[in-house]
Amino acid sequence: MSIxxxxxxxxxxxxxxxxxVSMMKDDDTLLLIEDAVVGxxxxxxxxxxxxxxxxxxxxxxxxxxxVSEDKLVDGVTIVDYAGFVDLVExxxxxxxxx
Amino acid sequence: MSNTKKFMYVNRKAPYGTIYAWEALEVxxxxxxxxxxxxxxxxxxxxxxxxxxxxxxGIGMKNFSPTYAALGDFEVTKIxxxxxxxxxxxxxxxxxxxxxxxxxxxxxxxxDSIHLVTRAEMANIFADQDVFFNF
Numbered sequence: 443m444s445i446x447x448x449x450x451x452x453x454x455x456x457x458x459x460x461x462x463v464s465m466m467k468d469d470d471t472l473l474l475i476e477d478a479v480v481g482x483x484x485x486x487x488x489x490x491x492x493x494x495x496x497x498x499x500x501x502x503x504x505x506x507x508x509v510s511e512d513k514l515v516d517g518v519t520i521v522d523y524a525g526f527v528d529l530v531e532x533x534x535x536x537x538x539x540x
Numbered sequence: 541m542s543n544t545k546k547f548m549y550v551n552r553k554a555p556y557g558t559i560y561a562w563e564a565l566e567v568x569x570x571x572x573x574x575x576x577x578x579x580x581x582x583x584x585x586x587x588x589x590x591x592x593x594x595x596x597x598g599i600g601m602k603n604f605s606p607t608y609a610a611l612g613d614f615e616v617t618k619i620x621x622x623x624x625x626x627x628x629x630x631x632x633x634x635x636x637x638x639x640x641x642x643x644x645x646x647x648x649x650x651x652d653s654i655h656l657v658t659r660a661e662m663a664n665i666f667a668d669q670d671v672f673f674n675f
Contacts, residue, residue: 450557451557452554452557455585476557477554477557480585480629483629483630483631485631486629486630487628503556503599505595505596505599506556506594506598506599507594508593508605513630
């Protein structure tokens with residue numbers, strides 16, 4: 443039973459990302475949307491927490507914040523809104539860490 | 541008699557996820573129109589507001605980031621960015637828009653509006669203000 447963990451707050455203001463990651467099981471996927479996308483900037487302090495997890499990021503939210511893909515941690519997958527829907531469908535459940 | 545006060549606008553939130561950043565920018569421009577002595581600080585997640593290359597076409601929201609470049613024309617020339625906040629987030633001055641103002645007293649010489657400051661310097665700047673507006 444896989445869960446899609448959706449986070450929309452920046453890890454520098456809230457602890458939602460840390461909590462979500464702490465609850466992830468092997469089959470689970472993390473999806474960063476809205477302000478949370480900045481958490482995947484490689485040079486940022488918060489990025490280390492993502493290592494070893496399946497991380498997906500909503501591309502339009504990255505672009506809105508001026509974050510180019512080359513600044514992100516390695517191994518993340520960028521998705522569009524259709525990809526967001528696919529992720530929800532591909533996992534058994536979705537949990538939004540508001 | 542001068543009614544000019546030193547106004548400090550404190551920006552601590554990322555753009556687009558909430559409406560604070562955009563609202564702050566509007567209030568800054570209103571304050572400038574009333575000829576107050578305006579300073580603007582960007583700290584914590586507020587530093588994301590100034591990141592260059594923002595493209596909001598995919599999220600259906602207005603990209604208000606080009607408006608920051610107009611602040612100089614409204615004589616908002618004191619923009620302070622907290623260095624620690626930038627570094628913690630893996631950002632540097634190069635990631636931000638290059639904001640300038642033209643100095644009337646020096647034959648309209650272009651000068652940088654953004655001042656990168658340490659937390660201690662920011663504290664001194666705060667100590668010098670009359671009023672704070674927090675976003």
